[in-house]
Amino acid sequence: MKYWSPLLACALLPACQQEKPSSEVKQPDRDRSVQGVVPSVEETATEDTTHLPYPDDTGHGADGQAALTTEWPKPDSFTPEQLEKLTEALRLANRLIKDPLFAGVLRDLQDRGQIDWRAPGTKRRYSRLPQDQWARPTAYIMEQFIQKQLNPITDFRPYRWAPGSDVTGSSTCVADPKINVNLIMNRSLGNIAGTIIHERVHTFCQRHTCNCPEENQCDLAYQAGSLARAINLYRANGSRPVSLRRHKLCAALKARLEARRLAS
Numbered sequence: 001m002k003y004w005s006p007l008l009a010c011a012l013l014p015a016c017q018q019e020k021p022s023s024e025v026k027q028p029d030r031d032r033s034v035q036g037v038v039p040s041v042e043e044t045a046t047e048d049t050t051h052l053p054y055p056d057d058t059g060h061g062a063d064g065q066a067a068l069t070t071e072w073p074k075p076d077s078f079t080p081e082q083l084e085k086l087t088e089a090l091r092l093a094n095r096l097i098k099d100p101l102f103a104g105v106l107r108d109l110q111d112r113g114q115i116d117w118r119a120p121g122t123k124r125r126y127s128r129l130p131q132d133q134w135a136r137p138t139a140y141i142m143e144q145f146i147q148k149q150l151n152p153i154t155d156f157r158p159y160r161w162a163p164g165s166d167v168t169g170s171s172t173c174v175a176d177p178k179i180n181v182n183l184i185m186n187r188s189l190g191n192i193a194g195t196i197i198h199e200r201v202h203t204f205c206q207r208h209t210c211n212c213p214e215e216n217q218c219d220l221a222y223q224a225g226s227l228a229r230a231i232n233l234y235r236a237n238g239s240r241p242v243s244l245r246r247h248k249l250c251a252a253l254k255a256r257l258e259a260r261r262l263a264s
C-alpha cells in the first residue's frame with residue numbers, strides 16, 4: 001500500500017468483489033465453452049504491444065509486420081534526457097492511478113459490463129490470467145494494481161522499433177515483467193504515462209486479440225491507459241471538462257467521461 005491510499009483501496013475492492021457479468025459485453029463466466037481448455041501454443045506467446053492511440057500524436061507508419069520481425073525491435077540505451085522524461089512520466093502515472101477518478105471510472109465501466117473481455121477462438125483476452133480468475137478478470141487486475149502498483153523505473157528497457165512503427169511499448173506476462181519502451185519518446189508526458197499504465201495491465205496478463213488497436217479499444221489495457229490520459233488532461237484543466245474529440249478511445253469510456261463531466 002505504499003502508493004495506494006486507503007481511500008483508493010476502498011474504492012476498488014468493493015467493486016472487485018461485486019463484479020458481475022452484463023448483457024452488454026459477454027463476460028468470461030458466460031462462455032462455458034472455454035472453461036478447462038488447455039492453452040494452445042499460440043497462447044503461450046507473451047508479448048503485447050501498445051500503439052499510439054492518438055491520430056494527431058505523430059505519423060503512423062506501417063507497423064504490424066515490421067515490428068514482429070526478428071530484426072526489430074532492437075535493444076538500445078536511454079539517453080539521460082530520455083531516462084529523465086520516462087522517470088517523470090512514471091511519477092505522473094503513479095499520481096494518475098491514485099486519482100479517485102481512475103478507480104471510479106473503471107468501476108463504472110466494470111459495473112456496466114463495458115470492459116471487453118470477449119475474444120474469438122483461442123485468443124481470449126483473459127487466457128493468461130490464473131484460471132481461477134477467468135470469471136472475474138477486471139476485478140483480478142484491479143486487485144493487482146493495488147497490490148503491486150506500477151513497475152519500478154528499473155523495469156523499463158530501451159528498445160528501438162522499425163522506422164515508421166507506431167508501437168510505443170511492449171511487455172511480458174511473466175513473474176518478473178519488464179516493459180520495453182520505444183526510444184522515440186517525443187510524446188507528451190500524459191501519453192507516455194498512459195502507455196505505462198496500459199503496459200502494466202499486460203504485465204498482469206491481459207492480452208489483446210490481435211495486433212490491431214481498433215479491435216481492442218474497449219479492453220482493459222486500452223481503457224485504463226486512455227482513462228489515465230483523460231484524467232491528466234482534466235486535472236491540468238483545473239478539473240474542468242476537456243474536449244476529447246481528436247482522441248481515439250472506447251465509446252463506452254467516452255460516455256462515462258462525459259457523464260462524470262470530465263469531458264464534453
Ligand SMILES: [Zn+2]
Binds near residue numbers: 049051202208221
Ligand atoms: Zn497493448
